[in-house]
Amino acid sequence: MAHEHHHHSPGQAPEADIVGEEYWDSRYRESGKVWSGDANAVLARQAEGLAPGRALDLGCGEGGDAVWLARKGWHVTGTDISGVALERAAAHAADAGVADLTEWQRHDLAESFPAGRYDLVSACFLHTFGEFPRERILRRAAAAVAPGGxxxxxxxAGWAPWQEDRPKVAFPTPDEVVAQLELPVGAWEVLLAEEHERAQNQPDGRPGTRTDNAVKVRRLA
Structure with missing residues (x-):
């Protein structure tokens, strides 16, 4: 069973038959708060100048990105496979005073996908262990983008240098992501497709650097 997961680096590889809702609910229950609650820096940078509309956050985790967008005036649908994560995301939105601008849906994106069209669809760190139809999910994400969105x-871009356990996970390049989207010629504009480095603390607390990448495309009206 495949899984989508938000701003997360896979670590210890789970058993293949438990990579689903139960596995990720368990992972979230291990800690009172798994993520910082802050938005991903790339999302904040790339969405900062956009006019607020309807947004879809795929693999929303505890809602950091969705709440940031809602604070900017977006109406946000957040989805994750983990009901535990979604409960925390809803609580985060309520605490931030944006509950009325957010809704939360549980989906295993390998099996189901939120309905509707959106002005912004965000898929941040949609990686997982084992078999996972990431390319098909991202094509479906593109199909959910409204004209002009x-x-x-x-x-x-790969495993962090300090990660020793490296199970099989796909880390496509920006150009590979663009190719995998199979965007119709003339119907989309590629605004960004590049790698970037960012600071991330290592497990022992020491500062580290890892390489990520980002693709930003606009559906032409």
Whole structure:
């Protein structure tokens, strides 16, 4: 069973038959708060100048990106495979005073996908272990973008240098992501397709640097 997961680096490889809702609910229950609650820096940078509309956050985790967008005036649908994560995301939105601008849907994106068209569809760190139809999911994400809207795909370029356990996970390049989207010629504009470095603390607390990448495309009206 495949899984989508938000701004997360896969670590210890789970058993293949438990990579689903139960596995990720368990991972979230291990800690009172898994993520910082802040938005991904690339999302914040790339969405800062956009006029607020309807947004879809794929693999929203505990809602950091969705709440940031809602604070900017977006109406946001956040989806994740983990019901535990979604409960925390809803609480985060309520605490931030944006509950009325957010809704939360549980989806295993390998099996189902939110309905509707959106002015911004964000897929940040949509990586997982084992078999996962990432390319098909991202093409479906592109199909959910309204005319004039944006699809933003952010991913890791590879494992962090300090990660020793490296199970099989796909880390496509920006150009590979663009190719995998199979965008019709003339119907889309590629605004960004590049790698970038960012600071990330290592497990022992020491500062580190890892390479990520981002693809931003606009559906032409």
């Amino acid at each position: 944006i699809l933003l795909v952010v991913g890791h």
